């Protein structure tokens with residue numbers, strides 16, 4: 302009987318946590334000040350240094366997008382253009398303001414928003430466009446900015462996949478209108494859960510600083526000085542969306558290690574590309590992993606084998622695969638976001654498979670996944 306090689310479980314994604322994060326969390330626990338204070342202030346300063354622009358931290362990436370849109374005055378009766386192929390977080394964040402997400406098709410090459418379709422769906426109600434930096438790539442970001450400028454609408458980048466990615470030698474978030482990042486457990490950096498908004502727009506920054514703390518005016522400044530607001534005013538709808546010191550402590554430790562984590566992600570992605578480029582039964586996204594720091598590694602299945610079978614086969618080899626994403630215009634709650642078929646999205650999403658990618662994988666793991674995948678596709 303052949304000897305069966307048992308390989309360890311290869312996880313699709315995971316939080317990558319070391320002694321630094323654990324020590325940082327313990328320190329906050331020892332201080333017994335878990336809410337929003339010194340660590341959050343420190344994390345925002347570090348992020349401001351990283352992006353060369355101000356940062357406001359919140360408790361999720363979804364909250365970051367929600368508050369950014371609210372700060373722009375977007376709400377009932379307004380429309381926001383967004384690609385259908387994104388996490389439902391983007392759609393829910395738009396809907397949370399009262400505005401309507403308008404589902405747009407994707408570019409078949411890079412899976413970012415199709416501007417021709419966006420142009421068709423633009424109307425007098427359109428107030429913003431949200432480009433989603435799918436898998437860490439940003440597509441024709443310059444074209445998207447031109448599109449928005451010509452139509453006098455705002456841009457809120459959903460950069461949840463693109464922490465660390467550069468475009469034309471400039472870091473995403475360091476330029477442009479507004480960029481929203483996620484620090485959920487499996488993103489390029491994590492704070493447990495969390496997110497941030499990066500922008501130069503002082504009015505937007507001020508509004509989000511208040512709206513993350515139930516709209517309590519200037520509460521951010523007070524908390525960063527270790528004080529509380531006992532008598533205050535509220536000018537607009539607020540939410541309980543602030544970041545805690547516990548989360549920020551994890552985020553600071555992760556940011557300090559980011560250079561290595563980013564390089565690890567890029568190195569693993571490049572290895573996948575080399576391993577898989579000879580296989581005619583699949584296609585990798587055309588991303589440049591010197592400038593892109595990939596959050597996920599997505600391939601298209603070009604074989605006749607059903608995606609569900611591929612996922613099942615590889616799970617028998619202890620390899621977890623994923624699907625990013627089931628398109629939002631097919632969800633019951635968002636079926637009104639689009640009335641005609643989205644040809645590229647509808648055709649493409651069925652082919653998408655996400656391979657394991659996180660900094661705790663080795664090149665050997667990537668080789669194992671690649672060879673097992675090629676085997677199944679033959």
Ligand SMILES: *Cc1c(COP(=O)(O)O)cnc(C)c1O
Pocket residue numbers: 360361362363364387388390391433459461462482483484485494495496
């Ligand atoms: C993760 C993610 C978000 C939301 O971030 P959370 O921190 O999970 O709320 C938004 N958009 C995309 C594309 C994401 O992957």
